[in-house]
Amino acid sequence: MAEQSFEAYRVSENAENNFDSAIIKRSINELTPSDVLIKVNYSSLNYKDALSASGNKGVTRKYPHTPGIDAAGVVVLSKSKNFEAGDEVIVTGYDLGMNTDGGFGQYISVPSDWVVPLPENLGLRESMMLGTAGLTAGLSVKKLIDAGLTPESGDILVTGATGGVGVLAIALLLKLGFSVTASTGKTSEIPFLEALGAQVIDRVELSEASSKALLREKWGGAIDVVGGETLVNILKQIKYGGSVAACGLVESPSIALTVLPFILRGVNLLGIDSVEIPLATKRSVWNKFSADWKIDNLEDLVTEISMAELSDKLKLLLAGKARGRYVLSMSS
Numbered sequence: 215m216a217e218q219s220f221e222a223y224r225v226s227e228n229a230e231n232n233f234d235s236a237i238i239k240r241s242i243n244e245l246t247p248s249d250v251l252i253k254v255n256y257s258s259l260n261y262k263d264a265l266s267a268s269g270n271k272g273v274t275r276k277y278p279h280t281p282g283i284d285a286a287g288v289v290v291l292s293k294s295k296n297f298e299a300g301d302e303v304i305v306t307g308y309d310l311g312m313n314t315d316g317g318f319g320q321y322i323s324v325p326s327d328w329v330v331p332l333p334e335n336l337g338l339r340e341s342m343m344l345g346t347a348g349l350t351a352g353l354s355v356k357k358l359i360d361a362g363l364t365p366e367s368g369d370i371l372v373t374g375a376t377g378g379v380g381v382l383a384i385a386l387l388l389k390l391g392f393s394v395t396a397s398t399g400k401t402s403e404i405p406f407l408e409a410l411g412a413q414v415i416d417r418v419e420l421s422e423a424s425s426k427a428l429l430r431e432k433w434g435g436a437i438d439v440v441g442g443e444t445l446v447n448i449l450k451q452i453k454y455g456g457s458v459a460a461c462g463l464v465e466s467p468s469i470a471l472t473v474l475p476f477i478l479r480g481v482n483l484l485g486i487d488s489v490e491i492p493l494a495t496k497r498s499v500w501n502k503f504s505a506d507w508k509i510d511n512l513e514d515l516v517t518e519i520s521m522a523e524l525s526d527k528l529k530l531l532l533a534g535k536a537r538g539r540y541v542l543s544m545s546s
């Protein structure tokens with residue numbers, strides 16, 4: 215087994231400090247040994263993978279490296295009593311794909327406390343159609359509901375609507391009976407978002423700075439992947455007592471605002487982290503996606519790709535031009 219070779223998408227830093235990628239053969243004994251060796255059947259693409267693959271040292275310190283913060287596959291070897299060969303499992307987040315070789319390789323070796331058993335009634339491919347983006351959308355929806363959001367609260371705004379987190383947040387909210395407004399920069403994708411069942415606004419409406427500390431109340435709640443001026447404007451527009459789940463920074467990690475939305479309207483700013491949350495929390499979200507949160511039209515939101523297509527799709531993601539989710543099949 216230790217001699218077995220496999221394919222991996224490998225990113226390297228060259229002498230000019232640029233980053234190159236190639237699909238190479240690796241040996242299983244080149245992986246850092248850990249508790250569970252997993253044969254990866256599917257991975258998926260997330261914004262963080264695009265950062266890692268482009269040499270962002272805030273995500274990945276050392277190269278050569280195999281990105282891929284998501285993986286779903288079958289246990290091959292286990293030193294943990296919690297898993298045995300043949301178990302179907304999901305791994306997302308923690309250090310996978312950051313400084314631990316990730317799901318863009320056909321094998322991963324990870325600590326057992328990163329591993330979630332695949333729930334019954336959820337397929338390996340389906341789990342990666344959701345991936346970290348789905349987990350993040352699910353955590354956001356759960357936190358909003360826990361903070362009191364109901365379909366009667368009013369329209370829920372979702373930013374970065376055509377992105378991975380965005381489309382899954384829209385699909386889940388609609389399934390749960392919420393009315394959703396999708397904010398997008400892609401005019402060409404308005405029919406796609408409308409067909410899902412969302413109303414659509416141009417993201418420019420949210421990105422222009424306003425000198426006012428509060429704006430007209432519009433949204434019962436929001437899921438924001440954009441940050442920056444967009445998040446500031448959203449907080450100024452949330453209805454009394456409403457909440458915003460902040461999970462991304464594609465525009466900017468910085469926000470500059472007054473405390474007035476919080477102290478005059480009781481608005482809640484909820485932080486979402488899908489990476490370091492306890493395994494039990496991840497497991498409970500995966501279980502929900504296999505049951506009452508099962509998304510029926512998932513296939514419409516996903517494009518399946520092979521390793522040979524990774525570089526092009528990661529560039530699209532980095533440029534904010536991708537639509538929906540990309541699931542990476544290791545067999546195609």
Ligand SMILES: NC(=O)c1ccc[n+]([C@@H]2O[C@H](COP(=O)([O-])OP(=O)(O)OC[C@H]3O[C@@H](n4cnc5c(N)ncnc54)[C@H](OP(=O)(O)O)[C@@H]3O)[C@@H](O)[C@H]2O)c1
Binds near residue numbers: 347350
């Ligand atoms: N907190 C967590 O645990 C967690 C987990 C997953 C992801 N994230 C973060 O969430 C964000 C989205 O991730 P993702 O995987 O969904 O990425 P993605 O698939 O690339 O989607 C991002 C979307 O944001 C919009 N966008 C891009 N650039 C923008 C800009 N300058 N201003 C406003 N909107 C812009 C685009 O949608 P439109 O064209 O439709 O506007 C784009 O498709 C990232 O910042 C990522 O790091 C956080």
